[in-house]
Amino acid sequence: MSDNTDTNTTEAPTRRDYVTYGGAVIGGGLLAGCSGGDPSSTTSGATTADETESTTTSETSSQSGQSYSVAMAPMGEVSFDSVPEAVYTGLPNTADMAIAAGKADAINSIYFPEYHGTLLNHFYERLDGVSLDWKNLEDTWGLGKEGFYELDSDVHLTDPAYATTLDSLDQADIEEIREQIAPWFGNYYSNTHSTPPTQWADGYQYYSLWEIFEKVAEVFQAKEHYQALYEERQQLLSTVEEKRPPKDEQPTVALTFPVEDHVGVFHLNAPGFLAANTRPLGAVDAFADMDFERNAQVDMEAMAEADPDVVLALFRLSSSYSIAETKERFRDDPVGQTISAAKNDRIYAQGVRYQGPIVNLFQTEMTAKQLYPEQLGEWPGYVDGEDYPEIPESEQLFDRERVADIVNGEI
Structure with missing residues (x-):
């Protein structure tokens, strides 16, 4: 927790002449004192079944040197x-x-x-000229x-509603940081369409990964x-839609986080951007009938009862x-x-849940190949500690060179 008795920082020069909130939708008075900000101007947060609908664009000024605004x-x-x-x-989706x-x-x-x-x-290793130099970044x-x-940032890509739940900050800190340093800009609770803190709940909207x-x-x-x-992304999803097998020929799939004493399970087709690489694939969730909101812990007996054809093991592309x-x-487990x-060697490594657009392209391709190898090409497997595996150009589900060019500004 930061020492809120330190008054030196509260007297620092304001940077509202650089970036400011034009208005606040919600916040129980947290952002009081700002003018403007029509709640009806923000994009509808309703997420479609496959997240392929185009999004509504907020008005901004594209003229160089002029001020502009973005609403969310x-x-x-x-x-x-x-x-x-x-x-x-903060989280890797915003960095991505x-x-x-x-x-x-x-x-x-x-x-x-x-x-x-x-x-x-x-993931970035497969894109020429794209990387994150993380060694000098602040944790x-x-x-x-x-x-x-x-840090003296110009924008904080974090949801202020989420920031109020952090032990190191309180609501007064959140407002001071916004007023004296730079604005917050993020939408955390679209992750699973979870409930934000009470003071932010009225009017909170949910967005897809690509809308954010x-x-x-x-x-x-x-x-x-x-x-x-x-x-x-649309081309990738069109390819999957065209080639994936009919529902009665699809494998049952368990999205899991296996640890030593249990297996965490998640709904494969849950709402929110955490499932942005699994829900659009339309696969059959082996735990669809289990009632839980975010995740559940099960033992091997419950896994055997569900008997998934495919197990996706989260976070295995990490160190x-x-x-x-x-x-x-x-x-090695008798059950x-x-x-x-397990019998058919269809336990696959998955990456990160908090994914941005670049990682989402890779993880959608990866998951599609893991689920539908006959139709979309076989997943080559992942070796611990290595980069996203090389896939022959003819079997890639999106254009690496094109994505690298876009990220590098060669559009």
């Missing part, structure tokens, strides 16, 4: 006098969005840099108010990055978990070895 719940309308050049990112908008060099922070930086670079975990002053990225791209005046990457050990655990996925 829960902030309302946020005004900018120029494109942010120092960017605070900034990178996709061509602002990798502007990022000054991320949660757990070594873990998430390495994980993101496992946002437990960052108190004073740390925000030291569209807004972030507008913040960086990089709408063309969004449009071009969105086209690549902290091993897909080889996960497979071995199933094979686990009876599960169809």
Whole structure:
């Protein structure tokens, strides 16, 4: 928790002449004192079944040197006098969005840099000229108010409603950071359409991953990055839609987080951007009949009862978990070895849940190949500690060179 008795930072010069909220939609008085901000101007947060609908664009000024504004719940309308050049990112999805908008060099922070930086670079390795130099980034975990002053960011790509739940900040800190340093800009609770804190709940809207990225791209005046990457995603999903087998021929799938004493399970087709690489594939959830909101913990007996044809093991593309050990655990367990996925060697590594647009392209391709190898090409497998595997160009579900060009500004 930061020391809120320190009054020196509260007297720092305001930076509202650089970036300001034009208005606040909600917040129980947290953002009181701002004018403007019509709640009806924000994009509808209703997420479609396959997240393929185009999104409504908020009005911004594209003329160089002129101020512009971007509207998204829960902030309302946020005004900018120029494109942010120092960017605070928290979870990896926001870093991926900034990178996709061509602002990798502007990022000054991320949660757990070594873990998430390495994980993101496992995907970026397949894109020429795209990478995240994470070694000098500030770790946002437990960052108190004073740390925000030291970073001196031009925008904080984090939901202020979520920021109020952090132990290192309180509501007064959130408002002070917004007033004295730079605005907040994010929408965390679209992750699973979960419930925001009470003071933010009235009027909170949910967005898809790509709707949020569209807004972030507008913040960086990089709408063309969004449009071009969105086209690549649409082509990828069209390929999957055209080639995937009918429902009665599809495998049953368990989306899991296996640990030593239990297996965490998640709904494959849940609402929210955490399922942005699984829900659009239309696969059959082996735990669809189990009633839980975010996730549940089950034992091997419950896994055997569900008997999934495919097990997707989350976070195995990171340095902290091993897909080889996960497979071995199933094979060595007297119950686990009876599960169809274990018997048929269909336990696959998955990456990160908090995914931005670039990672979403890779993870959608990866998951599609893991589920429908006969129709979309076989997944080559993942080796612990290595990058996203090489896939022959003829078997790729999206154009690496095109995506790299877009990210690098060659649109």
